[in-house]
Amino acid sequence: MIVFLQSLMSGVLIGGVYALIGIGLTIIFGVMRVINFAHGDILMIGMYLTYFLFTLLGIDPFLSVVICIPVMFVFGALTQKLFINRMLGALPQNQILLTIGLGLIMSNTIMLLFTSDYKILTTTYSSSSVDLAGISVSEPLAISFVITAVITAILYWFLMKTDTGQAIRATAQDREAAQLMGINVRWTSILAFGIGSALAGTAGALISPTYYIFPQVGSAFTLKAFVITVLGGMGSIVGATIGGIIIGVTESMSAVYISSGWKEVVVYVLFLLVLLFKPSGLMGTSRM
Amino acid sequence: MVILEVKNVSKFFGGLAANSDVSFNVEQGMIMGLIGPNGAGKTTLFNCITGYYPPSRGDVTFDGRRMNGLQPNQVCKLGMARTWQKVRPLAKMSVLDNVMVGALCRTNSLKVARELAMEQVKVVRLEHRLNFPAGGLPIGERKKLEVARVLATQPKLLLLDEIMGGLNPAESDEIIKLIFEIKKDGITQVVIEHDMKAIMRISERIVVINSGEKLAEGTPAEIVANPEVVEAYLGSEH
Amino acid sequence: MSANLSVAGQRGVSPLGLGLFALALVALLLFPLFVNSPYALHMMILLFLSVIMGESWNILGGYAGQYSVGHAAYFGVGAYTTMILMTAKGIPPWFGAWAGVVMVIGVALIIGSICFRLRGPYFVLASIAVAEIMRLSAFNLKDLTNGAEGILAVSVPPLTIGGTVITDFLSKVPFYYFGLGLALLTIAVTWAVEHSKLGYFFQAIREDQDAAHSLGISLTLYKNIALVISAIFTSLAGSYYAIYVGFVDPNTVLPLDLSVQIVLISIIGGIGTLFGPVVGALVLVPLSEALRSNLITKALFSIGLVSESSKIGAFLQENLSHAHVLIYGVLVVIVILFMPEGVLGFVSRLVHKITRRDA
Numbered sequence: 001m002i003v004f005l006q007s008l009m010s011g012v013l014i015g016g017v018y019a020l021i022g023i024g025l026t027i028i029f030g031v032m033r034v035i036n037f038a039h040g041d042i043l044m045i046g047m048y049l050t051y052f053l054f055t056l057l058g059i060d061p062f063l064s065v066v067i068c069i070p071v072m073f074v075f076g077a078l079t080q081k082l083f084i085n086r087m088l089g090a091l092p093q094n095q096i097l098l099t100i101g102l103g104l105i106m107s108n109t110i111m112l113l114f115t116s117d118y119k120i121l122t123t124t125y126s127s128s129s130v131d132l133a134g135i136s137v138s139e140p141l142a143i144s145f146v147i148t149a150v151i152t153a154i155l156y157w158f159l160m161k162t163d164t165g166q167a168i169r170a171t172a173q174d175r176e177a178a179q180l181m182g183i184n185v186r187w188t189s190i191l192a193f194g195i196g197s198a199l200a201g202t203a204g205a206l207i208s209p210t211y212y213i214f215p216q217v218g219s220a221f222t223l224k225a226f227v228i229t230v231l232g233g234m235g236s237i238v239g240a241t242i243g244g245i246i247i248g249v250t251e252s253m254s255a256v257y258i259s260s261g262w263k264e265v266v267v268y269v270l271f272l273l274v275l276l277f278k279p280s281g282l283m284g285t286s287r288m
Numbered sequence: 289m290v291i292l293e294v295k296n297v298s299k300f301f302g303g304l305a306a307n308s309d310v311s312f313n314v315e316q317g318m319i320m321g322l323i324g325p326n327g328a329g330k331t332t333l334f335n336c337i338t339g340y341y342p343p344s345r346g347d348v349t350f351d352g353r354r355m356n357g358l359q360p361n362q363v364c365k366l367g368m369a370r371t372w373q374k375v376r377p378l379a380k381m382s383v384l385d386n387v388m389v390g391a392l393c394r395t396n397s398l399k400v401a402r403e404l405a406m407e408q409v410k411v412v413r414l415e416h417r418l419n420f421p422a423g424g425l426p427i428g429e430r431k432k433l434e435v436a437r438v439l440a441t442q443p444k445l446l447l448l449d450e451i452m453g454g455l456n457p458a459e460s461d462e463i464i465k466l467i468f469e470i471k472k473d474g475i476t477q478v479v480i481e482h483d484m485k486a487i488m489r490i491s492e493r494i495v496v497i498n499s500g501e502k503l504a505e506g507t508p509a510e511i512v513a514n515p516e517v518v519e520a521y522l523g524s525e526h
Numbered sequence: 527m528s529a530n531l532s533v534a535g536q537r538g539v540s541p542l543g544l545g546l547f548a549l550a551l552v553a554l555l556l557f558p559l560f561v562n563s564p565y566a567l568h569m570m571i572l573l574f575l576s577v578i579m580g581e582s583w584n585i586l587g588g589y590a591g592q593y594s595v596g597h598a599a600y601f602g603v604g605a606y607t608t609m610i611l612m613t614a615k616g617i618p619p620w621f622g623a624w625a626g627v628v629m630v631i632g633v634a635l636i637i638g639s640i641c642f643r644l645r646g647p648y649f650v651l652a653s654i655a656v657a658e659i660m661r662l663s664a665f666n667l668k669d670l671t672n673g674a675e676g677i678l679a680v681s682v683p684p685l686t687i688g689g690t691v692i693t694d695f696l697s698k699v700p701f702y703y704f705g706l707g708l709a710l711l712t713i714a715v716t717w718a719v720e721h722s723k724l725g726y727f728f729q730a731i732r733e734d735q736d737a738a739h740s741l742g743i744s745l746t747l748y749k750n751i752a753l754v755i756s757a758i759f760t761s762l763a764g765s766y767y768a769i770y771v772g773f774v775d776p777n778t779v780l781p782l783d784l785s786v787q788i789v790l791i792s793i794i795g796g797i798g799t800l801f802g803p804v805v806g807a808l809v810l811v812p813l814s815e816a817l818r819s820n821l822i823t824k825a826l827f828s829i830g831l832v833s834e835s836s837k838i839g840a841f842l843q844e845n846l847s848h849a850h851v852l853i854y855g856v857l858v859v860i861v862i863l864f865m866p867e868g869v870l871g872f873v874s875r876l877v878h879k880i881t882r883r884d885a
Contacts, residue, residue: 035647086863092647093593097793098862100595100786104855112845112852219782223658226651261666268655268662275644275652338740364742372740378733380798381726389730392723393742401723441742 005135007256008249013141015248016148017203021221022228022240023152024199030172030235031192034084035096038103039200040222044215046072046201048110050208051121061121061208062143068205069198076197077190084193085186103218111215119213126209144206151202152241155195159237168192172235200225220264227271233281242282291316291445291476292337292368297346299329299336299500306332308500309346314445314478319471321491321508322480325520329500330480331373334447338370339363351444364393367444371451373480375430379423383414383433386422390440408436412466428459435466445476452483464490488512496520554706558699567698571770573811574705575763580791580803581712582759585719587789588798590752591732592642595650596657597788599637600757602664602780603630604764609677609774610670618683623765627758634757638750645735654782661780676775679768701770708766712759716800719755728752732798760788783851790854794861796870805870809857814850822846 021043028036046068053059053067083102087095128139159165170178171188179185211217228247232239247267254263274281292314299307307329314320322330336343337350339360348355350368358366378386387405388398395401409415412432417425422433431451438446448467452460460483467490470477481487487494487508494511496503498520504511511517558567579601587593607626611617617625641652664671671677684694693700719725727748730738739745768774778784787810792798795806816822823842865872 035651083859083863090866093591093650094862094866096593096595096647096650097789097858101855101858101862104786104851105859108849108852108855112849223651223654227655230648230651259666261662265659265662265666268659271655272640272652275648276640279644279648340736340740359744360736360739361742361744364740370740372737376734376737378730378737380733381729385726385729389726389738389743390741392726396723398721398723398726401726437741 002134003256007252009132009135009137010141011249011252012245013138013145013248014207014252015245016145017206017244018224018228018248019241019244020148020151020199020203020206021225022232022244023155023237024196024203025225026229026232026235026237026240027168027172027192027199028196029229031168032084032088032189033092034088035092035099035226036193036196037096037099037222038079038106038218039196039225040218040220041103041106042072042076042197042200042218043204043221044110044213044218045075045106046204047208047211047213047217048114048119049201050205051119051213054121054123054208060123061205062147065147065202065205068201072201073194073198075201077194079197080190080193085189088189103222107215107218114215116215121208121213123209138210140209147206148203151199152237155199156237164191168195224264224267227267227274229281230271230279231274231281233283236281236283239281239283289316290314291351292478293347293349294333294337295347295349297333297336297343297348299332299341300344305500307336307343307497310497310500310502311346312495312502312505314476315493316444316476317471317474318492319467319477319479319490321487321494322478322497323482323484323487323494323511324497324503326482328497330497331449332500333497334370334449334480338368338447364441364443367442368447369438369441369443369445370447371431371434371438371449373449373453375427375434377422377425377430377433379421381422382419383417383422383425384409384419386433387436387440390437393441405436405440408440411439411469412436413462427454428456428462431455431459431463432466435463439470439475443475445478446470448477448479448481450480450482452481452486460486551710558702564698567702569811569815571698571701571705572815573807574702574709575767576791576807576811577709577804578705578712578763578766579760579788580795580806581709581716582756582763583788584792584797584799584803585716585728585759586752586756588792588802589716589719589725589732590728590749592749592752593650593789594641594653594753594756595782595785595789596637596653596655597756597760598780598782598784599657599660600630600634600760601764601767601784601788602657602660602774602776603633604761605768605774605779606664606671606677606764607761608765609679609768612682612769613677613679616683618685619765619769620685623762626761626765630757630761631754634753635750638753642746642749642753654785657780657782657785661776664776664780671776674775674777676773676778679772682769682772695769701766704766705770708759708762713800713804715755715759720800724748724751729798787854790858792868794857794868796868799868799870802868802870806868809869810854813853813857817846817850817853820846 021039025036025039028034049068049071050061050064053064054061079102083098087098125139129136130139130142159169167178167183168188168191170181170183171185175185224247228243229240231246232243250270251263251267254266258266290313295311297307297310298305310333324330335341337348337355339355339358339362342357350366353366355363378389384405387408388401391401391404395404409418412435414429414432414436417429422430425433435451452463455463464486467477467479479487479490491508493506494508495505496511496517503520504514504517506514557570561567583594583597604623604626607629608619608622611622611625612619637656641649641656644652665673682695685692695701719728727738727743730741730743731745731748735745764779767779791806791810792803794809795804796802823846826842827839861868
């Protein structure tokens with residue numbers, strides 16, 4: 001029973017971070033209908049940013065989230081403006097290839113600059129855990145979860161209560177109608193990509209104390225992010241949140257009850273099943 | 289002889305009834321007009337009849353054969369073909385190649401298909417565009433291409449969905465001439481149109497659809513005189 | 527809009543084109559007789575491999591419009607089947623490769639039944655997921671595949687026909703001819719598809735799936751035909767690669783990187799055209815080799831653009847050799863944004879513009 005609760009707990013905690021990645025991807029898809037295959041690589045850049053802030057300036061990874069968010073936002077916004085904006089009307093297959101190309105550029109530039117050596121970010125609390133009613137809870141994961149929850153709440157408030165947020169949601173719901181209402185859809189697209197990138201980069205920052213950092217780490221996250229967003233329903237933030245937790249738990253349970261080698265296979269098989277039987281996901285529509 | 293029998297066809301999307309209990313028969317060789325205000329459910333009906341999706345309720349019988357649940361390609365092979373409200377040219381392929389795709393429905397030989405295609409290209413008078421990529425054609429020629437392509441599948445029944453939409457009077461006239469020529473070849477036609485003058489000219493019988501239901505059926509004269517029909521069209525072009 | 531040269535059934539090959547092709551063919555056949563360098567032969571073999579992979583993918587992705595970004599799955603099936611049969615059962619690769627083909631037809635049909643229900647981006651994602659499942663399975667099914675360690679072939683059995691040894695595969699020359707033959711075969715199959723009912727139907731599906739469906743084309747049947755043809759030749763490429771290199775492991779024959787590279791060959795050269803993948807291979811293979819062997823760096827040094835002793839020079843020398851994937855990424859972005867019809871399309875439009883001006 002303890003084992004079950006333990007793996008459930010770690011699953012939920014990592015699921016929170018997964019949710020953050022998924023939310024970023026779903027916002028990008030919701031607003032721009034672009035399938036961003038560079039999402040995991042943006043996460044990877046967030047990881048490296050955090051790593052260098054820590055090793056060069058001694059800034060704690062969780063504190064560096066404050067720097068990570070704006071920096072990654074700008075990074076994403078620039079990427080959108082320079083490259084992706086030109087492709088908004090193109091075939092989805094070509095959009096995917098473009099983002100794949102951008103992802104390759106990101107991961108390989110990092111590899112060129114910093115080599116493929118695995119980097120580890122160890123903080124004083126990297127391996128500490130807290131005891132919660134007999135279940136060992138990893139401290140860094142717990143802190144990540146809390147920060148994720150806070151960010152998600154702020155994001156939700158932003159999208160629901162602010163004018164800009166509502167403009168973004170309107171664009172996601174119906175781009176043409178939003179344009180007719182005077183919303184600058186080009187700007188909302190840039191904002192959406194910026195926000196999505198900020199979330200991905202932040203997720204990278206949050207997991208940097210617990211994951212190996214290397215240039216290729218992004219691709220596994222990209223695919224997982226897609227599983228999460230498809231499961232939750234492309235364009236739905238609530239869906240991505242639930243999807244993230246589900247995937248986190250599925251992975252965690254599979255690692256414990258099947259084997260760690262097969263855990264990702266389980267996630268991908270789940271993905272195929274969702275695509276086959278409920279491609280619109282849990283939440284169904286592209287409404288944020 | 290009845291070639292198409294639509295019996296109590298309904299189509300629901302979630303809670304919305306796009307078609308509600310629609311019934312009518314089409315006699316072989318006739319031109320039947322299908323009219324109704326925008327959003328009345330005419331295209332939905334076409335989609336149900338041709339297998340794009342199955343009707344939620346009711347039966348579609350073509351040439352004595354029940355069509356419910358058949359795939360669009362099977363429907364085409366059986367002799368019922370349709371054009372699309374928003375034209376669908378195979379953009380990167382040439383005009384001739386587009387029509388050949390239709391012809392290849394009936395033959396495996398490229399040579400025969402090419403001959404069959406050439407015939408239809410001549411019928412719609414697009415010979416000057418043989419090798420032109422379909423995506424670059426102006427709207428009038430795209431519509432003609434769509435007709436040529438669908439004729440190449442040698443249909444017994446042709447469903448035309450707003451084939452005159454977006455055309456100027458001269459182009460519409462050409463299409464009307466085409467429709468009469470197609471009738472001469474013995475092909476039955478069901479034509480959805482908004483252009484009232486055109487519908488009155490070509491149709492032997494008209495079915496009126498409004499809000500998913502069949503409102504009226506009769507000869508053009510009967511339909512024009514029908515007060516309910518006139519009321520349904522209040523506000524739309526006439 | 528000028529007539530697109532990739533239109534199917536374009537009648538009449540220009541005599542110039544035919545002549546050039548014949549000339550190239552003769553040159554390729556005679557090449558190993560005049561060139562002894564194993565390095566040059568190796569380069570040609572890599573070229574042939576790229577052509578085979580590119581042309582196969584092009585049938586499904588270029589003509590039928592189904593962008594699979596998981597073609598490594600078929601490559602891996604061919605590679606592993608051939609290797610396993612050879613090392614575990616002593617079955618020579620020219621039979622093993624056909625076993626690979628049989629396997630891959632089964633795999634392709636299963637994948638097709640899952641993925642073809644999905645449209646556009648979802649199809650791409652599913653194809654990636656499937657290939658990843660295969661790669662991870664190759665890691666985990668250690669009894670079959672030796673897991674992460676991979677399978678090493680000590681040697682290839684000699685090819686004998688009726689007791690006479692044709693070749694013992696000790697030099698690169700037999701690999702060269704096998705590769706050339708396979709590449710020509712794949713091009714020939716593409717040509718045959720392009721000039722048949724299949725070609726018309728594939729392209730109709732690519733251009734507008736629903737319209738094609740309504741014109742009597744069974745989407746399931748034809749998509750699967752395209753997939754199976756594509757998978758067969760990708761699998762043969764995998765078998766060929768496995769025997770040539772003599773080693774397979776999950777990260778060399780089944781990774782996402784490989785799937786992306788396969789797509790790139792057609793995208794960069796000219797998707798949906800007969801020779802597009804050849805052009806793509808001609809761009810990618812020399813480029814990545816030039817990077818790998820520091821040719822570009824040396825060239826920059828020799829023309830004096832960069833000083834060998836400078837920091838930039840040292841940096842380039844050390845790192846540019848690893849940069850070929852980066853260059854792939856840059857190429858993809860440039861091609862997608864500015865040359866969607868690939869190098870071939872770009873060049874042919876240029877030629878068209880020039881010849882039009884003369885007219």
